[in-house]
Amino acid sequence: MQKSVRIQVKGIQIYPDGREDKQDFQVTGSFYKRQGNYYIFYQESEATGMAGVSTALRVEKNKLILTRMGAADQRQIFEPGVLHHSNYVTPFVSLYLGALAEEMEISLTELGGHITLKYKLFADEQEISQNTLKILIKGDTPQ
Template identity: 55%
Template sequence: MAKEVLIQIASTQSYEEGSEERLEFSAAGTLHKREGSYYIVYRDSATAGTAEVTTSLKVEPAKVTLNRMGAIDQKQIFEQGVRHSSTYVTPQGSLFLQVLTEEMKIDLTEQGGNITLKYNLFFNEQWVSHNSLRINIKEDAPQ
């Protein structure tokens, strides 16, 4: 059974010239465990501007699969030491991206926890940025 949770996301992109972009937001969502994997689902407008995107994360012991559906469509796999490709589809067009995950820390139970991903982002085989993504999941307090 899915549990209602609060999901807090902090993302940093660092570029070669030294600049950084940071994004932080929170969203209500659900967390459940099935067959040894955790599933986190939430609706997000922060990554798509005002349009809504449903984001799901499948969290396995050594792999995180991000799946976005809606104004943005993307399926991205994060696995330490492995370079994975994806297509990032927006109303303006598609981008072919790759991520190489350098570090992955998963501390998750049915009550919540943390996921930390550090990875390099590539576009057309060219390095774009070093990224850090921290996801905190905690039980949603009753209203």
Template identity: 40%
Template sequence: MKKDVLVSVLGTQRNDVGETDTIHLVTEGRMFIKPNSYYIVYNESEISGMEGTTTALKVEANRVTLNRMGRSELKQTFEEGVLNESVYVTPYGSMHMGVLPSKVQVDLGDKGGSINLEYELQFDQRKLSDNSLLITVKEEHRFSELR
């Protein structure tokens, strides 16, 4: 089953000197409901700095896999306590990247919900920052459907 949804992504990045960067993106997307997982697909925008990139999230009970395709490419798995390394490909070059999640909390159902990720971000096997991602998914009700 497929549903139109509104996806809200709130990302926070805190470096080792305490500087914090926050980004908030709200966009339309699609949610695909499978027997043991959900897929959430949306297009990145200029706000995220990844215009021309599509993000797909495979959401399972204890694991979230992020797959970016297009101008930027990345496949990253978030599983509590498990270091996942990958190559992040951008128009400006490639980087070796890793995530070590301390929290992977999924509260998602057929009508939407949330995904809460907290993780250490690493570049070239060195800690870059502590990050959090709060992704909220809600069914989108179009005006024509309300009549």
């Protein structure tokens, strides 16, 4: 059964020159479990620089599949030790990206939980950043 949840996303990108970009935002989204997999949905906002984009995460035992639809389209698979490629398409640019997940911790129940993902991002086979992504899912509490 789908339920409304608070989703906190914290991300850090470290570039080869040492610069860092950080994101920390909260959104309301939906969360459910079906056939052993967890699903998380939310709308991106201007705070993320991706207004007009819907994000969906399918969480399997040892795999995370991110799908973005709308103003940007992408389907990226994260699986420890495996380099997965994707096309990231916006009205302004199309990039061929690779993501190599180095560490993944998934701790979810029907009540919520967290995901921690560390991965390297590549464009044209060159590393462009090292990334850490932390997602916390909490059931909405009545007001």
